[in-house]
Each structure stands twice: as structure tokens, then as C-alpha cells.
Amino acid sequence: MKKKSMIYAEWKQLLRTKKMLVAMIAILFIPVLYAGMFLWAFWDPYANMDALPVAIVNMDEGAEMDGKKLSLGDELVDKLMEGGNFNIQQVSKEDAEAGLKNQEYYIAIEIPENFSQHATTLLDENPEKLTIVYKPNEGFNFLSAQIGETAMERIRSEVNEKIASTYAEQLFDSVSEMGKGFGEAADGAGKLHNGAAELESGAQDLKGYLETLASSTITLKDGSDRLAKETNDAAKGAADLDKGIGTLSSGVAELNKGALQATKGATDLKEGIENYTASVGQLRDSYALIAQKEEEFGNALGTINEKTASLNAAAEQLENGSKNVSAGINDLSDKLAPVIASMPEEQQAALNAALGQLKQGSAQLSGGMTELSEGTAALHEGVTQVNGAAGQLRDGHAQALAGLEKLNGASPQLTQGAATLAQGNGALSNGLDQLSEGVASAKKGSSDLATGLNELNAGSNTLSEGTGTLASKSKELAAGSSKLTDGMKELNEGTLTLQEKLAEANETASEVNPNEKTYNMAAAPVDVEKDGINEVPNYGTGFAPYFLSLGLFVGALLLSIVFPLVEPAIKPTGAFSWMASKVSVLAIVGLVQALAAVAIIKWGLGMETANLPLFILTAVITSYTFIAIVQMLVSMFGDPGRFAAILILILQLTTSAGTFPLELIPEPLQVFNKLLPMTYSVQSFKASISTGDIAHLWTNNGVLIGFTVACLAITFGYFALIFKKRYSRDTVEA
Numbered sequence: 107m108k109k110k111s112m113i114y115a116e117w118k119q120l121l122r123t124k125k126m127l128v129a130m131i132a133i134l135f136i137p138v139l140y141a142g143m144f145l146w147a148f149w150d151p152y153a154n155m156d157a158l159p160v161a162i163v164n165m166d167e168g169a170e171m172d173g174k175k176l177s178l179g180d181e182l183v184d185k186l187m188e189g190g191n192f193n194i195q196q197v198s199k200e201d202a203e204a205g206l207k208n209q210e211y212y213i214a215i216e217i218p219e220n221f222s223q224h225a226t227t228l229l230d231e232n233p234e235k236l237t238i239v240y241k242p243n244e245g246f247n248f249l250s251a252q253i254g255e256t257a258m259e260r261i262r263s264e265v266n267e268k269i270a271s272t273y274a275e276q277l278f279d280s281v282s283e284m285g286k287g288f289g290e291a292a293d294g295a296g297k298l299h300n301g302a303a304e305l306e307s308g309a310q311d312l313k314g315y316l317e318t319l320a321s322s323t324i325t326l327k328d329g330s331d332r333l334a335k336e337t338n339d340a341a342k343g344a345a346d347l348d349k350g351i352g353t354l355s356s357g358v359a360e361l362n363k364g365a366l367q368a369t370k371g372a373t374d375l376k377e378g379i380e381n382y383t384a385s386v387g388q389l390r391d392s393y394a395l396i397a398q399k400e401e402e403f404g405n406a407l408g409t410i411n412e413k414t415a416s417l418n419a420a421a422e423q424l425e426n427g428s429k430n431v432s433a434g435i436n437d438l439s440d441k442l443a444p445v446i447a448s449m450p451e452e453q454q455a456a457l458n459a460a461l462g463q464l465k466q467g468s469a470q471l472s473g474g475m476t477e478l479s480e481g482t483a484a485l486h487e488g489v490t491q492v493n494g495a496a497g498q499l500r501d502g503h504a505q506a507l508a509g510l511e512k513l514n515g516a517s518p519q520l521t522q523g524a525a526t527l528a529q530g531n532g533a534l535s536n537g538l539d540q541l542s543e544g545v546a547s548a549k550k551g552s553s554d555l556a557t558g559l560n561e562l563n564a565g566s567n568t569l570s571e572g573t574g575t576l577a578s579k580s581k582e583l584a585a586g587s588s589k590l591t592d593g594m595k596e597l598n599e600g601t602l603t604l605q606e607k608l609a610e611a612n613e614t615a616s617e618v619n620p621n622e623k624t625y626n627m628a629a630a631p632v633d634v635e636k637d638g639i640n641e642v643p644n645y646g647t648g649f650a651p652y653f654l655s656l657g658l659f660v661g662a663l664l665l666s667i668v669f670p671l672v673e674p675a676i677k678p679t680g681a682f683s684w685m686a687s688k689v690s691v692l693a694i695v696g697l698v699q700a701l702a703a704v705a706i707i708k709w710g711l712g713m714e715t716a717n718l719p720l721f722i723l724t725a726v727i728t729s730y731t732f733i734a735i736v737q738m739l740v741s742m743f744g745d746p747g748r749f750a751a752i753l754i755l756i757l758q759l760t761t762s763a764g765t766f767p768l769e770l771i772p773e774p775l776q777v778f779n780k781l782l783p784m785t786y787s788v789q790s791f792k793a794s795i796s797t798g799d800i801a802h803l804w805t806n807n808g809v810l811i812g813f814t815v816a817c818l819a820i821t822f823g824y825f826a827l828i829f830k831k832r833y834s835r836d837t838v839e840a
Contacts, residue, residue, distance in 0.1 A: 113686060117690070118675070158192050158193055158212055158213075159195060159205075159212060160192040160193060160195070160212060160213045160215065161196075161197050161201070161205050161206070161211040161213070161215070162186065162194055162196050162197075162202075162214075162216075162217070163196075163198065163202045163214065163215070163217065164179045164180065164182075164183050164196060165179070165216070165217060165219045165221075166178065166179025166180065166217045166219060166221040167219045167220070167222070168180075169222040169223040170226075171225070171226045176222045176225060176226065177222060178221055178222045179222060182217060192213075199216065202241075206241060206243050209243065212242065212243055213240070213241065213242050213243065214240075215238060215241070216239035216241065217238060218237060218239065220234070221236055221237070221238075224236045224237070298604070299602050299604075301601075348553050359542060362539060362542050369532050373532075376525055380521055383518070390511060390514045394507060397504060401500065404493065404497060404500060408493060411486065411493055414482060417482045417486075418486050420482075421475065421479040421481075421482040421483075424475045424479070425472070425475035425476050425479045428468065428472040428474075428475040431468050431471065432465070432468035432469055432471070432472045435461070435464050435465050435468045436465065438461075439465065442457070446458060643714065646711060646713060647713055647714070647795065648796075649764070649765070650707060650713060650795060651764060651787070651788040651790075651791030652762065652764025652765060652788055653764075654703060654725065654791060655728060655762070655764065655784050655788055656755075657703055658699060658703065658725070658728050658729045658787075659736075659755055659758070661699045661729070662696070662732040662733040662735070662736040663736055663748070663751055663755065665695060666736050666737070666740040666748060666751070667748070669691060669692070671688055671692075671737050671741045672688075672741050672825075674687065675687065677833065678829055678833050679833075680829065681829040681830075682822070682825075684825050685821065685822050689737075692733050693730070695733075696726070696729040696730050696733045697726060697729070699729050700726045701725070704721065704725045708721075713795070714795075715794060715795050716793075716794060716795060716796060716798035717794050717803075720793075720794040720800070721791070721794035721795060723794075723807075724790045724791055724794050724803065724807060725791075727790075727811060727814070728787040731787070731810040731811075731813045731817075732783070734814045734817035734818050735754070735783065735813065735817050736748075736751050737817070738817040738820050738821045739751050741821055741824055742820075742821075742824050754782060757775075758782045758783075759784075761775050761778040761779045761782060762779070762782065762785045762787075763785065763788065764784070783809070783810055783813045786807075787806070789802065789803075790806040790807050
């Protein structure tokens, strides 16, 4: 009853203290926030690789290989963009460097100008490797640089495979061509065999011919003696021929000189006649133009003559009209005299002055019209005279134009004759040149003939001596022909063997029928097939044991800050009931924390588990273990105990092997791996989530339960100790 009352009082105080209750409720979701948020953030980062901005700079200029265009840079860029592994952005080199500097790109990949060119140097004396420049911005994000290195290794492998496939295709093409060559060589060997057989037969014939030659050398010696005598006579005649040709050469030279002068004169005459003909043509064209203009001028004079006649008639009419106007004004003045006399003096003076001006103006107009009439009459007469003179000039120019037409018509004949003369002189000059060359050649030939005949005369004596030697050596040659016959027989047999072996090689090479699969096999003969066990589908599943353990430990640590682990809600009646009141709250909170974290990870993030019940049980055991450890430390030592719990958390983060394998951390830290509980919680979670190893799971859960039992026992001992010190006397008195 007392035990229940302590538990009841503890829960009653918790539920009535809103500040503590809110904090406790918040603490329930600490593991969810830690484990859920971390795992959500890192659940499958590679699924969003297409959002990682990567700059690629393609400066490849391409190359030509066996008549085919090779553009490996363009193919690599297309493949990277199609793959969707990164957010590939093709930019210039300047933009890529600026983007790396401004943290716009995590990685920059440069394909140099000679990328494709180096792929064609495999068979060169100094082959060049293909280079891809990889520029990660490690300061921006180190992991992106590591991911990029993995991707670059894959790119390198693919480029190597592409190039190897290309060379394999060429290699198999060469094998096919070699097979055809073996076939042709076999055909050639067959022909060689046939020729060797004929050669063997010919050697037999040669042997008989050489025997005949040996018997004929005596007759040859007699003929050589007669040749020596005849060549001596021919040498004397050649000397006389050389002298006569020398005289002929001198005469031809003088004749050629004169022909050259005649050719030059004919050429000058032709040029002069052509210039004269051109000038006559220009003069004819000028006279034709003058005649045209004179015709137009005559027509214009006729028009002017007509117009001057009309102008003269009009002038006479104007002269008569002006005289009538003058007479009318005088008559008007006489008629107005009585009227003017009756006017005031001022008006009389003004009117008389106006009439005077009218009379004076009409008189001047009449005189001007008279002069105009006389001028137009003179102009008409002059135009008539000019028109007559222009007609005479036009007739004279027409006669001159007719003469120029005749002269121009005769000019082509004159030009043709001059051209024919120049051509004939040129042909004569060329002929004389050829004659001169022929005479020079004949002179040289006659000199050479004389020299050659002298040498022939000397050689005929040597020939006479040589025929004697030939007679003796021809016998030795006839004997050697027997050895030649034996060698031809062996050659015939060898060519037959060669033909047979080449035919076999042709048959073997013809059996090679490569295709695209063959090229790919030659380029990448080794393939890696992944046959893993306990497959982990993503980062989230792999890191879940680590982050879930971390979240539960942090939840236990924060629980010690909010909830009083030692202070009783009411006065304790016993150490066990006192501790049980605290453990009852911690047990419920630990259970809710574990179940909430499992629910979020399992159904919120969709993580697959090998054994769901054991996964839930492991989460509860882990939560209780961490709460028991924190309760023990904080209950016994207060804030120093809480600090010790933080140190334990830090050591667990580095030594639990939840991220990197244990062997990769420093060796001094590996000692703590077996001493801390998070090592065993991580292993239990891995067994329940991925491996399904039940025995391994219960081994590690057993260690966790041991930690829990040990910590609870130590905590109970502490509660018993302080109960005895603080409350035992009060209990005895009661």
C-alpha cells in the first residue's frame, strides 16, 4: 500500500505540475527529432544527385581515326547529361572557374582540346594518355568531392571501355583483312608453285643451252676478230663526218641570226598595222558620231529658223500695236485738255504730269518694238545662213566618213597579211632553231660516234680475249647448271608446302566473325556481379541503428534535466518504494520514446525491417538501458554525473562503429568499443533491421539488459543509503 502511495504521489505531482508535464511531453519526442530528422535528411542522398550542380567544360577539338570522325568529348558530355547523375551544366572554362570560386558548382570537369587526339596515339612510338581534369570545391562540401571522385572513376572506366572497344573493332577488322591476305597469299603461293615447276623445267632446258653455248664460243672468237678490223675503218669515217657537220653548224648559225631579225621586224610591222587599224576604227567611230550630232544640229537650226520667222511676225505686230497705243494716248490727251482746264491747278498739274509720263512711255515702247522687229528680222536671216552652212559641213563629213569606211574595211586584210608574215617568219625561225639543234646534236653524235668507235675498236680486242675466257668458263657454267636444277626441285616442293599452310591460316582467320558484343568483350572482359547478403537499400536504413541509439540516449539525458530523479514527491516510507516511484515514470517515458521513434522510422520514413517485433523490443530495451545509466549517474553525482553521461555519449559516438568500421578509427579509441552500451544497441538494431541474425541480436540485447540490471541495482543501493541517512530515524519513531 505504501509502495502504491509513493507511485501515485509521484504521478500526481507530475500531472499537476504543468511546467514539468509540458517538458516531459516534449522530451518524449526528442528521440523522434534526433533519429527521425537525421534519418530523413540522410535517408537516400544519392536519390537527389541530379540536383547537385556540376560544371563541365568541353574543349575537345575532335580527331580523325582511320577515316572516321572521333569526338569523345561530345560523347562523354552527352552520356553524362543523359545519365542524370548530376545537374550537369556545360559552360566555358572561365564561367566554371568563376562558379567554383563563387560556390555555384561543387565540381568542375574539364575535357582538354587533345582528348580525342590522344585516343588515336595507341600505336604511336610515344602514346599519350587521355586526361580529364577534375576540380572539386572541397572547401564548399567535402562529401560532394568524395562522391565526385567515385563518379570520375566510373567515367574513367567508361571512357577506357569505349576506347578499348574502338581499338578492338580495328583489331578484329585487321584480323579479317589478314585472313583475306592469307587467302590471297595462298593463291599467290599456288602461282609461285606453278612458276617453280616451270622454273625447274626451264633449268633443265638451261643446262642443255649452256652445253650448246660452250661449243659455240669458238665461233664467237672468230667473229670478234673481224669486228675489230671493221670498227677501225668505221672510226676513220666518223672523224670525216664530224668535220663536215662542224662546217654545216656554222652556216646554220648565221642563217638563224638573220631569221631572228626578220621575225622581229615582222612582229613590229604587225603591231604597227594593228595600232593603225585601231586608230582608223576610232576615227571612223568619231566621224560617225560627228555626223549624228550634225544631223541633230541641223534639225535644231531648222526649228530655230521656223521659230525666228514666227518671232519676227510677232515683233511686227507688237510694233504696230505700240504705235496704236501711242496715237491713242495723244488723242486722249487732246480730248482731256478742256476737262483738265476746268480742274483745280493741283489736279491739273498731277493729271498733266501723268499724261506726260504715258506719252513718254508709249513713245519708248514704240521705239523698242521697232528695234525688236528689226533684230528678229536680222536673227531670222542669220539662222537661215547658218542652216545652209551646216548642211554643207554635213555633206563634207559624210564624204570623209565614207572614205574612212573603205579604209577600215581594207584594214583587216592588211592586218591578216602582217600576221601571216609574222607567223611565217616565226615558223622559219623555229625551223632554223630546230635545224641548229639538229645540227648540234648531229655534231655531238658524230663526235660521240667517233669516240665510241675508237673505244669499240679498243674493246673488240678485249672481246677477243674475253671470248677465250668465255669458252673455258662456259664449261664450268654447264656443270653448275646441274646444281641449279636440284635447287629448283627443292623450291618447287617448298612453295607447295607454303601454299598449304597459307590456306590453313586463311581458314582459321575466316572463322573469326566479330560483332558489337565481341568488341565489348575485348574492351571489358571482366564484369563485376554484386551478390551481397543482408542488402541495405539506402543510407537511412544503414544509419538507423546509429541515429536511433543516439536519439534515445539524448532523450534519456534530457529527461534527467526535466524530471527530478531523486527528490520524492512525498516523504519516502522505504528505499524500494522511493525508487519504484521514480522508475515507474521513467519506464513509461522510456517506452513512449522508443515506440514513437520506431513508429516514425518504420511508418513515417518507410524503413523495411527484417523482424519488426524484435526491432520494437530492441528499441525498448535500448531506451531502458540508457535511462538506467543516466539515472544512476545523475542520481548519485548530480550535475557531475550528467557531465559524465555526456562524456559517455561522446565516446559512444566515435567508438560504436555505427558509421565507419571499428578498424578505421584510431586504435586507442577501439578499447572503449566493448565497454560502452551503444556498441551493443547498434549491433542489435542491425540484426533486427538488416541481417535477421536472431542469435547475434539476443547476445547484444543480453548485454544491454545486463547494463540495465546493474545500473538499477547500483541506483537502488544509492536510494537505500540515502534513505537510511535521511529518513530511517523518522520511520522508526513513527
